[in-house]
Amino acid sequence: MAPDFLAVTPHATPTRELLAGAARRRGLAVEELSVPDGAASLRGRTGGHYYGGPAFAGRVVDDLGVALLEPSDSWLTDLPRAFTGRAITAATMAEARALVGPAFVKPPTDKSFPAAVYADGGALPDDPAPGTPVQIGEVVTWAAEFRLFVLDGEVRTGSQYASHGGLDARPLTGHRHETGALGFTARLLADHGETLPSGVVLDIGLIGERWAVVEANMAWFSSCYAADPDAALDVVLRSAGPAERIGGRDRVFRRRTPPT
Structure with missing residues (x-):
């Protein structure tokens, strides 16, 4: 059986380098994906894991055979205030743009626009679309x-x-x-x-x-x-590893349609 490997995106970051070093120390190959080809050269190879951004993931996870795990969009808003310490509501970008005072506005899980305190709804970016889910939090x-x-x-x-x-x-x-x-x-x-x-x-x-x-x-x-990057790598490998190894309880957390 071929050994497992960690596929990383072309854009170098401090965390990418730390995790790649941790992977090599435990005997995993590290494969840097390319911009034009994605993971085409790795298609059919087993034991793939992934570290990188969601947009690039949308191009490569099928070729890698990787299942991406993520929290549900409603996880934070479903938590009791005893754990959040503040009011947080689920809304749409259209509703956020109607705000008349300052609020902390963020995407639920992805990074489609900057999570930040906005002076009012008019300060939010023009994108994404009005129906896009957002979370609005007390400052x-x-x-x-x-x-x-x-x-x-x-x-x-x-x-x-x-x-x-x-x-x-x-x-x-x-x-x-x-x-x-x-x-x-x-x-x-x-x-x-x-x-x-x-x-x-x-x-x-x-x-x-x-x-x-x-x-x-x-x-x-x-x-x-x-x-500690060695300990963090254990979590990364579980969160984006071979689809055939995904545990029963994790199936509900699998990212179904990565953005392209």
Whole structure:
């Protein structure tokens, strides 16, 4: 049987290089996909995994035989306020454009427009289309934000990635908020872990001194920041691996129609 491999997009990023290095250390081949050919040269090869953006994924996952796992669009809005720490509603871009005051507006899972605080609906970008799903959140101030790589309901590694809205990457291990972050995440996963894929990224943070969920993300398109790339790779491989290996509970989280 041919060995597994990790396919990565042509655009180099720090996380792509960290994950590629981790893959090579454990004996996985790393295949850089090309812009004109996508994954055509890898068609029919078994054991493929993927790391990269959703748009490029739409061109290559069929050739790679990869199943992409992602949280549902409604996951964050379905959470109780005890975990979100703020009001968040599901809406359309047309409804968001009708806002008359500031709000945090974001796509549910993809990155079709910048997630940000907008002064009002008129400040939103012209694209995407009016019917596009969005989430509208109460404006809050995050004292610190953390990214956690979760596999089978357990945090494998993590990193602070921001403080007071600015990039500030630090390892979670040994961090003064490590115990609080892991404790909050354990409670979240105990109550809502079954509503997430087995390989997923959770962003959490502090609103003042209160822990809350920022969002859930696709591990196959998430930056490591200061997390351990070897441990993060375990989560990435599960989140975007061979379709024939997908577990029963993960089938509902499979991305059905990647954008092209």
